[in-house]
Amino acid sequence: MSQSAMQEITCPQCGKKHSFRVWDSINTREYPEMKEKVRNDEAFRYRCPDCGAAAILNYNFLYHQQEDKVLIFVDADGSSYEEMKKILSQKGNAFDGYRKRIVLSYNDFKEKLLILDAGLDDRIVEIIKASIWDNVEERYKDKHIDEIYFATNEDGEHGFLFRKGGHMVASMEFDMALYKAIKEAALDRIDAISKDDLLINRAWAKDITARLG
Ligand SMILES: [Zn+2]
Incomplete structure (x- = not known):
């Protein structure tokens, strides 16, 4: 299941507030276009409509490439490692046989995707x-x-x-x-x-x- 919500972001450059879609979990079978968007950063790129400032927003989310049995939790702020470890370690559910990973940064996530794609x-x-x-x-x-x-x-x-x-x-x-x-x-x-x-x-x-x- 994919889940996203609009969140208010304060532009780091001009200070104006805008809403931005933030994903808790991304399922690429449900939203096939997200597969490309996480790879080219579009899913995380914030662009301020007022001043044009651009930034990549790093936040925690679960990436689920269901068609390839891959689950990657991105613990970008380090706050959910133990909790996700517990959840991902559970057996006897729909994720048996998956390649499950936790990464501690957005760069590590991108690297995992490149290795997976290779x-x-x-x-x-x-x-x-x-x-x-x-x-x-x-x-x-x-x-x-x-x-x-x-x-x-x-x-x-x-x-x-x-x-x-x-x-x-x-x-x-x-x-x-x-x-x-x-x-x-x-x-x-x-x-x-x-x-x-x-x-x-x-x-x-x-x-x-x-x-x-
Ligand atoms: Zn701005």
């Missing part, structure tokens, strides 16, 4: 990314990279973007051979020890890599 397993991607992070921190500390994100370019090629202060400073190609090798060697064991994990990020990848030995 047909990749985000756990393997995070494991690869964690090793890239280790390498960056070991050898390129002077570059002050603060974000690494999976991305797909206009030609459909996958890679990782390295950002510093919100700006891209480098990129690297996605090593599909490495992805396949890790998937082949470790996916069964990853499933066995962490099938129900919801927060798949660098800390998770570090932990799972240590446990896999």
Whole structure:
């Protein structure tokens, strides 16, 4: 079920108040157009009719891509993690067999969508990314990279973007051979020890890599 409500937003630039549609949950089977709108930011972009100021509004919501059995809760303000963890961990309901995730930022949500759209397993991607992070921190500390994100370019090629202060400073190609090798060697064991994990990020990848030995 999708739920949205109009909310009053005060323009950060001119201070005038306008109403804006805010989603609690988005079901892409019910609202197929939302699938594109969350990807191109239209669903979250506020534009002030008075002064033209634009901003992306970050708020908590549940993304339900029902046709692909995917549930992602975006805990943008960090207020609902424990509560959603409890809800998403429940079994014996319509969401059995789903890929369920909690992300802690809007950027992490966008990355999950790109990985999903690429047909990749985000756990393997995070494991690869964690090793890239280790390498960056070991050898390129002077570059002050603060974000690494999976991305797909206009030609459909996958890679990782390295950002510093919100700006891209480098990129690297996605090593599909490495992805396949890790998937082949470790996916069964990853499933066995962490099938129900919801927060798949660098800390998770570090932990799972240590446990896999
Ligand atoms: Zn304004």
